Amino acid sequence: MPISANPARRATAPADAGALRRFVGYNCRRAYLAVIEHSMRHMAEHELRPTSFSVLALVHHNLGINSRQVSRALRVRPPNLVAMIASFEARGLLERRPDPHDARALGLHLTAAGRRLVVRVERAVLRAEIAATSMLSDAERETLIELLGRIYSDRADA
Amino acid sequence: MPISANPARRATAPADAGALRRFVGYNCRRAYLAVIEHSMRHMAEHELRPTSFSVLALVHHNLGINSRQVSRALRVRPPNLVAMIASFEARGLLERRPDPHDARALGLHLTAAGRRLVVRVERAVLRAEIAATSMLSDAERETLIELLGRIYSDRADA
């Protein structure tokens, strides 16, 4: 018999979120919040937030990418990248170079300092994520990542 | 050889987010956004957002729960529940009744209209989620939910 059916439930007892656990979205969000709480500390040490970290990492692994491609790859609207990229440039982490094949576009390139920062933060975040998900075996963690990846990749707008 | 190592990469080519796919947090967030995009439509039809839907569902399955318990169960700060609950009450979906055992607390109870709404939206959201994750088998979807649940449940602050 679930707690919800018990009218004498204590007001201090933890609530039964069992019904919400059937929802994929709810579980994704709660797990995201639990994981990011730890890894955000390592990002914050270097003035990075989850989204700005992902932008920096994407540029690192895609040299010369432009901001429109970042927008599509990470599902961030173009106007919301402007200040972020300008700040990276001001901090000497990234350069914008004119694209020789398209005068509208600006290729994004990490500086040496930017590359060093990304490598360091990626390592710290990976360690923090493994600690935050230490109740999973390595195989389970890989399965989880694979299943999640299929949800947002196997679709038309990917 | 990854695209990132190819200096002649096309400016219109999709970016390689492969390096980000190693991160649990990144995958949780992207999958969440993909799933919620569909189910949010059904919530919006009834003036609900992901968080307000989860609050209503939690109250439905935990009758008499108070707002502090909702806060802890869903990881929503108490001040951010005030307007939400007031709006539910104004819409006739929910009632706040004084707790006979604790004069500080207010028990939350859904009205008949609130219960009907929750049942209807829960069904629609579950259908939408299954459609949004149709690339997973039922067993895979269950595995995914179980793994995600362990991440945010198996911890001290749960």
Added chain:
DNA sequence: TATTGTTATACTCTATAACTATA
């Protein structure tokens, strides 16, 4: 006509500080 980068702006979401009434 469509796309890149941009400005301006608004709306939503989430967080903190501080108060009151009660335990």
Added chain:
DNA sequence: TATAGTTATAGAGTATAACAATA
């Protein structure tokens, strides 16, 4: 002292409309 509910407010995060330059 600690907790429940609340007010006021600030800060992130995310969204749209519209523009100039270029394709």
